Structure formats: structure tokens, C-alpha cells
Amino acid sequence: MAGETRRVKVKIDQVKKVFDSRNGEVVALNGVDLDIHENEFVTVVGPSGCGKSTLLNIIAGLEKPTSGVVRCDGKEITGTGTERGVVFQQYALFPWLTVKGNVQFGLNLQGIKGKKADEIANKYIKLVDLQDFVNHYPKELSGGMKQRVAIARAYAANPSVLLMDEPFGALDAQTRTQLQEELLHTWDSEQKTCFFITHDVEEAILLGQKVVIMSARPGRIKEVVDVKISYPRNQETRMTQEFLDVKNYVWGQVYQEYLAVRK
Amino acid sequence: MVERIPNGGWLALSLLAALLFWTILSLIPSTSRSFPNIFLVTESIGTMMQRGVFWKDITSSLISVTSGFSIGFILSLPVAIVMAWYKPVRFIIEPWIQFIRNIPPLAYVPLVVISAGVGRTPQIIVITIATFLIMSITIYQGIKNIDPTLIKAAKVLGARDRDIFMKVVAPASLPFIITAIRLGTAVGLTSLIAAESTGAQAGLGMRIRALSNTFESSPMLLYIIIIGIIGLIFERLVKLLERRLTGWQEKRDV
Ligand SMILES: Nc1ncnc2c1ncn2[C@@H]1O[C@H](COP(=O)(O)OP(=O)(O)OP(=O)(O)O)[C@@H](O)[C@H]1O
Ligand SMILES: [Mg+2]
Numbered sequence: 001m002a003g004e005t006r007r008v009k010v011k012i013d014q015v016k017k018v019f020d021s022r023n024g025e026v027v028a029l030n031g032v033d034l035d036i037h038e039n040e041f042v043t044v045v046g047p048s049g050c051g052k053s054t055l056l057n058i059i060a061g062l063e064k065p066t067s068g069v070v071r072c073d074g075k076e077i078t079g080t081g082t083e084r085g086v087v088f089q090q091y092a093l094f095p096w097l098t099v100k101g102n103v104q105f106g107l108n109l110q111g112i113k114g115k116k117a118d119e120i121a122n123k124y125i126k127l128v129d130l131q132d133f134v135n136h137y138p139k140e141l142s143g144g145m146k147q148r149v150a151i152a153r154a155y156a157a158n159p160s161v162l163l164m165d166e167p168f169g170a171l172d173a174q175t176r177t178q179l180q181e182e183l184l185h186t187w188d189s190e191q192k193t194c195f196f197i198t199h200d201v202e203e204a205i206l207l208g209q210k211v212v213i214m215s216a217r218p219g220r221i222k223e224v225v226d227v228k229i230s231y232p233r234n235q236e237t238r239m240t241q242e243f244l245d246v247k248n249y250v251w252g253q254v255y256q257e258y259l260a261v262r263k
Numbered sequence: 264m265v266e267r268i269p270n271g272g273w274l275a276l277s278l279l280a281a282l283l284f285w286t287i288l289s290l291i292p293s294t295s296r297s298f299p300n301i302f303l304v305t306e307s308i309g310t311m312m313q314r315g316v317f318w319k320d321i322t323s324s325l326i327s328v329t330s331g332f333s334i335g336f337i338l339s340l341p342v343a344i345v346m347a348w349y350k351p352v353r354f355i356i357e358p359w360i361q362f363i364r365n366i367p368p369l370a371y372v373p374l375v376v377i378s379a380g381v382g383r384t385p386q387i388i389v390i391t392i393a394t395f396l397i398m399s400i401t402i403y404q405g406i407k408n409i410d411p412t413l414i415k416a417a418k419v420l421g422a423r424d425r426d427i428f429m430k431v432v433a434p435a436s437l438p439f440i441i442t443a444i445r446l447g448t449a450v451g452l453t454s455l456i457a458a459e460s461t462g463a464q465a466g467l468g469m470r471i472r473a474l475s476n477t478f479e480s481s482p483m484l485l486y487i488i489i490i491g492i493i494g495l496i497f498e499r500l501v502k503l504l505e506r507r508l509t510g511w512q513e514k515r516d517v
Binding site: 061062081082084085086090093094095097105106110137138139153 | 412509513
């Protein structure tokens with residue numbers, strides 16, 4: 001498979017993260033190893049509190065590992081960087097900026113302004129189908145539209161790695177379905193490395209080439225499942241036997257971890 | 264039925280109701296001495312003008328309130344920012360701001376007078392203190408409550424500390440700054456009487472106290488209404504500012 005020969009984009013090496021909290025130390029991650037290849041779509045599932053967001057924040061550079069190293073293009077990650085974009089579950093749009101202002105935010109910081117910035121912003125606003133809302137403020141948009149803006153904003157800054165923390169978690173099933181397909185579409189046309197966290201096993205399999213299953217706290221990687229279903233994938237893919245087989249398998253593994261949490 | 268009456272209609276009704284209430288008070292023997300009827304109160308505008316104090320009082324109070332408020336505002340911004348940014352500063356300053364904030368300005372007026380003497384200066388100082396305290400706390404709490412994911416979002420898009428301050432913290436705290444201005448102008452007005460008890464030569468608050476010595480209730484009531492009207496005008500101006508600057512905010516219907 002092509003994935004095997006690809007270059008490693010993000011290398012997670014023996015990452016451990018311990019939080020100091022009022023109730024003592026919390027080991028959020030313990031010895032996480034993972035290679036994410038260039039242009040790969042990796043999805044992550046696991047029980048709540050197993051450290052998925054923590055891992056994403058470390059890759060983003062928003063959080064530092066207690067020990068271990070994460071490298072991007074061979075360089076150790078010590079802070080945020082524009083080559084790593086993030087889409088948050090709660091959209092995190094700047095409410096005082098219009099759709100266009102939000103999408104241009106990163107561009108302006110990179111020194112891209114005026115017509116050039118307009119052009120790029122318009123391209124991505126169109127990609128997420130919001131060309132009729134360019135001058136709207138976030139308060140005037142639905143949840144699905146807000147998340148589209150957040151995706152366009154992340155894309156416009158042109159990162160090579162896109163980190164997404166349950167981006168569709170707050171959306172209704174229908175909007176979520178639609179955005180999943182749009183995301184696959186964009187991934188196909190833009191070719192970026194994607195690291196996508198979700199609670200939804202089906203979503204993880206539909207989107208990902210690899211599904212990373214994390215175990216209950218302290219978070220470790222339990223298993224990485226290759227999803228060999230060819231792209232383009234869409235909602236019909238969910239009905240195929242191939243999909244159902246993978247789903248049953250992943251679900252079984254995740255379920256064991258849910259049980260472990262309950263204990 | 265309720266929906267069919269336009270807003271202007273409600274305002275007229277409300278004014279009418281107040282007028283009715285006022286007239287009743289002016290007719291009841293026990294309250295009539297405090298509430299002379301509307302004609303007597305309107306007449307007192309002429310009386311005060313004849314005495315040559317009407318406009319002087321209004322301008323004097325406006326000068327004290329606006330200068331005290333302005334200085335308080337200019338001081339509160341950096342203090343609020345520093346409190347939000349540096350924990351040690353917050354831990355040292357905040358309790359005292361909260362402590363002094365609960366003391367009525369009238370209580371510390373004599374202390375101000377001892378150091379600042381009489382005249383315009385102590386008036387401005389009292390209003391500056393009162394408005395500064397409420398505004399610095401309000402702005403600080405606003406900055407502190409900025410959604411941290413907005414700051415994270417800016418960081419991952421390449422923002423450095425300065426960008427975060429200028430492009431996230433500043434606009435995100437604008438609604439709180441406006442709330443602070445609203446509270447600040449209100450506190451400025453309510454501390455007017457205290458401020459003008461520092462041996463002021465003129466002023467709405469000073470005049471009300473002076474009139475009370477002669478039991479002239481008509482001009483007193485007039486001056487009270489004028490203070491209320493000034494408050495309303497301030498409120499309107501802040502609304503205007505709010506609509507211009509923070510129209511992007513989610514609607515919070517009050
Ligand atoms: N800033 C923090 N301080 C202390 N503990 C934290 C902090 N952030 C996360 N944790 C703890 O680390 C563990 C992992 O948290 P994390 O948010 O990464 O989980 P998650 O897998 O993303 O969960 P969910 O699926 O619910 O989003 C949890 O036990 C959490 O309580
Ligand atoms: Mg999470």
C-alpha cells in the first residue's frame with residue numbers, strides 16, 4: 001500500500017503527559033508512539049478522558065509533553081506553528097470578525113494582505129460553500145456553517161497538518177454527514193495530513209485510512225486498524241460489508257475500553 | 264393587544280402614568296410638601312435662572328463628572344490589563360479594589376478634602392476614585408473571562424503575544440469595556456452629591472444640599488429630575504457606542 005512508502009510527517013515518540021491537579025497527579029498519556037505519514041488521514045477513537053485531546057494539543061504545540069518527543073518533518077515541536085492547523089470542537093471563531101475576516105486571520109498574521117488575502121479567503125470560503133455569507137458575523141450562522149468557517153480558516157493558513165478535535169461532535173446527524181463528505185472532498189483536493197479525533201466509530205472508519213484506538217486512562221495506543229476501503233467514500237460506503245466488518249471489529253475493541261472505564 | 268401598541272405609545276403611557284402618580288403625591292397633604300406639582304417645579308427653572316445658577320450648576324456638575332469619569336477610565340484600562348496579565352499584581356491589588364469599592368464615597372470625602380482642599384480638584388478626585396474602582400474591576404473580569412479557545416485558535420494561526428493582545432484580547436474585551444463605561448457613568452452621577460459636598464461653589468448636588476436648608480422643594484425636585492435626565496442621556500450615548508462597536512455580539516435580550 002502507498003501509505004507504507006510515504007514519508008513520516010509526524011512522529012510521536014514515547015510521549016508521556018502528567019497533569020498536576022488538586023486531586024494529585026493525573027497521567028493523561030503514558031508512552032504513546034505513533035507515526036503519521038504524509039497526507040495520511042488518521043482518526044482517533046477512545047473512551048472519554050483517555051487523553052485524545054491532550055495528544056492533539058501536544059502535536060499542536062499548545063501543550064508540552066512531560067517526557068518524550070513529537071517531531072514534525074523531523075523537527076522537534078516546541079510550540080505552535082503555522083504548518084499545523086487546528087479545528088476545535090467549539091468552532092472558536094472570532095465573533096467580532098466576519099466570515100471573511102475569520103478566514104483571513106491567519107493570512108494576515110503571515111503578512112499576506114489585500115488582494116492576495118482576499119483571493120485565498122474567497123477560494124476557501126467557496127470550498128466550504130459559504131460564498132453567500134462572506135460578510136456575515138458568526139452570530140448569524142448555524143453551527144454547521146460556523147464549523148465550515150473554522151475549517152476554511154484552518155485551510156486558508158495553508159498548514160500541512162490538520163488537527164481536528166471532534167469537529168463535528170456538536171452538530172446534528174444530518175449536518176455531520178454532509179460535513180464528513182465535504183471534508184473528504186477537501187482532503188482529496190488539498191492533500192494534507194489529517195489527525196481527526198472523534199467519539200463516533202463509524203465516522204472514524206468512514207474518514208480514516210487508519211483508526212487509532214486508544215485505551216482507557218492512562219492513555220496508550222491500544223491498536224491501529226488499517227481501513228482498506230478505497231476512496232472516494234460516501235454515505236453508501238457505510239452499507240458495504242467491508243465497512244461493517246471493520247466497524248464490528250473496532251467497536252468491539254473500543255467497547256472493551258469503555259468497560260474498563262466503567263470498572 | 265399588547266403587541267399592537269408601538270414603542271412610542273408605551274413611552275407616552277409610561278410618562279402619563281408617572282405624571283399621574285406625581286400629581287397624586289402632590290395632592291396628598293402628607294407628601295405634597297416633598298412633591299410640589301409639575302407647574303411649580305417647571306416654574307422653578309425660571310427662579311433658578313434668575314438667581315443665575317441654573318446653567319452654572321449643570322455645567323459645573325457635567326465638568327466634574329466627565330473629567331472624573333475620563334481620568335477614572337484612562338486609569339482603569341492599564342490597571343485592568345495588568346491585573347489580568349500578571350497574577351501577582353492581581354493578588355495584591357484586587358482585594359483592595361473590592362474593599363474600597365464597597366465604601367460609599369461620602370465616607371472618604373473629608374479625607375480627600377484634607378489633602379486636596381476645596382474647589383474643583385476634590386470633586387474630580389472623588390468621582391475618579393469611584394469610577395476607577397468599578398471600571399477596573401469590570402474590565403479586568405471581562406478580560407479574565409475571554410474564552411481561552413479563542414486565544415488558542417489565534418496561537419495556532421501564528422499569533423504571537425502582541426498579536427494576541429491586539430487582535431484577540433482587545434476586541435474580545437470591548438463589550439466589557441462598554442459595560443464598564445455604562446457602570447462608570449452611573450457611578451459618576453451617583454457619587455456627584457458626595458463629590459460636591461467638598462465645598463463646591465456650584466453644581467447640581469451642591470445646590471440640592473443648599474436648597475434643603477431653605478426647604479425649597481420645587482427647585483430641589485427639578486434638580487433631581489435633571490440628574491435623572493443626564494443619566495438617561497449618558498445611557499443613550501453608551502447604547503449608541505455599543506451598537507457601533509459591538510454589533511457583532513450575540514444578542515442578549517434584557
Ligand atoms: N489542564 C488539565 N489539568 C489537569 N488535568 C487535565 C487537564 N487536561 C486534561 N486533563 C486530564 O487528562 C485526562 C485526559 O484528558 P483529555 O481531554 O485529553 O481526554 P479526551 O480523551 O480528549 O476526552 P474526551 O473524549 O472527553 O474529550 C483527563 O483525565 C483529564 O481530566
Ligand atoms: Mg477531548
